[in-house]
Amino acid sequence: MARRVTIKTIAEDLGISHMTVSRALSNSTNVRRETRELIRKRAAEMGYVKSAAASAMRGDATRIVGLLVPNLVNEFYARFANTLALLCEDNDLHLITHLTNDDPNRERLALMKLQELQTNAVVTVPAPATQPHGKQLFQGMKPIQFIRTQPLPFASDSIVIHDAEAIRQAVGHLVSRGHQRISYFGGHASLSSGRQRKAAFLEAMEAHNLTVHEGLIQTDSPSFEMGARKAAAVLAGQIDSSAIICGGFEISNGALDACLRANAVFPRDVAFVGYGDPGFYRWIQGGITTISLPIDQLAEQALQRLLQLDPDAPVQQHGFAAEFILRASA
Amino acid sequence: MARRVTIKTIAEDLGISHMTVSRALSNSTNVRRETRELIRKRAAEMGYVKSAAASAMRGDATRIVGLLVPNLVNEFYARFANTLALLCEDNDLHLITHLTNDDPNRERLALMKLQELQTNAVVTVPAPATQPHGKQLFQGMKPIQFIRTQPLPFASDSIVIHDAEAIRQAVGHLVSRGHQRISYFGGHASLSSGRQRKAAFLEAMEAHNLTVHEGLIQTDSPSFEMGARKAAAVLAGQIDSSAIICGGFEISNGALDACLRANAVFPRDVAFVGYGDPGFYRWIQGGITTISLPIDQLAEQALQRLLQLDPDAPVQQHGFAAEFILRASA
DNA sequence: ATGAAAGCGCTAACAC
């Protein structure tokens, strides 16, 4: 491979100083029109690409931004990453996506790798953590907490879901269909989203004068496997419940998978309310009732936060309402 | 935010030369044990992170690698990206994913952005192109063509699918169920994968002495929308066919969506063979018969190609066999 | 309108 084309290469080629080339290529006014056009033309011919490394070293913003999500297999995260990636490309941001698997260690490593590259900002779905990350991990990087929030050593932007009302509607609907022993599978209390969704569920149950019997509330680190395990327990009668409400993307998919594996028929064997709305929910057994999130709005807001790199800008916290989608499964 | 911690910061803090710090942090032998440990300790305390920009400027490999896929919504690409991302993290590679939407323009822009960052290698699902990209787009970047291949100005690594046998089995199975007017929806001839899959289909039809009637072969730029449109045409009787074989991920999902929207029942109304095996295919109407790809092996091979940065290494072309998965829909 | 020098963080190549 030929050596990289730099402004000096072009300068030599044209027999001028590299400074003139620099000016010509960065829209400075102090270059003769002809000279500028000549330089531009030659640069294009030679395949010049400005070195991001050199700019970064000078202290310019790298326009590198990060996205930390648990995975890309869950359609919610995939769609969000997809939309955000397109928005970033249209706004000249370099987006680097890392997967945390909801593991604080992977999260830490990802943040360190982003730091090496002088990433300017990072949208992160914080992993369930026993202790908050030190501020060192965010040196020079603006964090934007997404979906969940974790305490940070400084105030940070956040984008979260207001799903209390949707959960209330889910419970209300199930009650109207005669369910009383409604179970809830969610993330545990180390997650802000886990706490809030559980609280919303309890509140809704109370509003309908329903007793939350032993075993109806199941919380744990949110995962496909956890959802599958709990749903299997319901189907096996180990958890005495006629309806399931899921409080997490992974949990929802896992619970659904377990039900279908067991050949359960909704809502005959159990009523099912999912969380998140992957495309195929519409096609499973006439449609999975679920709680849907406004992915495009979330991505658009994330982009706005990513573009705001001014460290003195006031912290912004945004919430978006989830929607209860009634289909056949409950 | 405090200024970045560099080797000089640490050197000043310790009253030594920055070279000693550099040596201590990069495992050079020429540092006294004590000194090295002291430096290491202080560096950790101060939150030192090596500047990738400075290393890049010196000409070291950036260990940045790229992935260009049409989108992340299709579960095949999402799963592949997911697996590859985890592998890259474990191998200390920075993976940057760009979405092309199968649009050569987006592809070009993505390659240019990767070039700015001095990306070392890129796994790409080439977009349908009218003319091949110039070699300038790949200056300093090793391309690894994935799934499809496009002519490049130089030989390149590739990882493709051998699906002829699976397609043959699909046709054979449909014939055994009495189908004769079998239709095929695939990518058009500007794609290597489109050409090959269509050829495999034609060959299989011929092997069973079936006539490929007018309209049974439908090829176009592969998209969800195209699959949906063609499937709708079959259901509406505009294409006279009792069975559909899909030859692309997007096409498959689109065709499936259209069938389900129209409340079609497989295989009563039409027999359906998909392409790719998203998790939910298993749960739709007792299971979608499909052609499955070995995602983990593909990702593992992609990683191996990404790790091989030696420009003088011989070009490698790898093929993996697809598998015909028989379920209820055909 | 153009050029020369300096410095961003790092390490190879030389001193000593």
Next chain:
DNA sequence: GTGTTAGCGCTTTCAT
């Protein structure tokens, strides 16, 4: 075993 210098590509500052 440790220090000094130089240079990677770029732009800001200061000449001319």
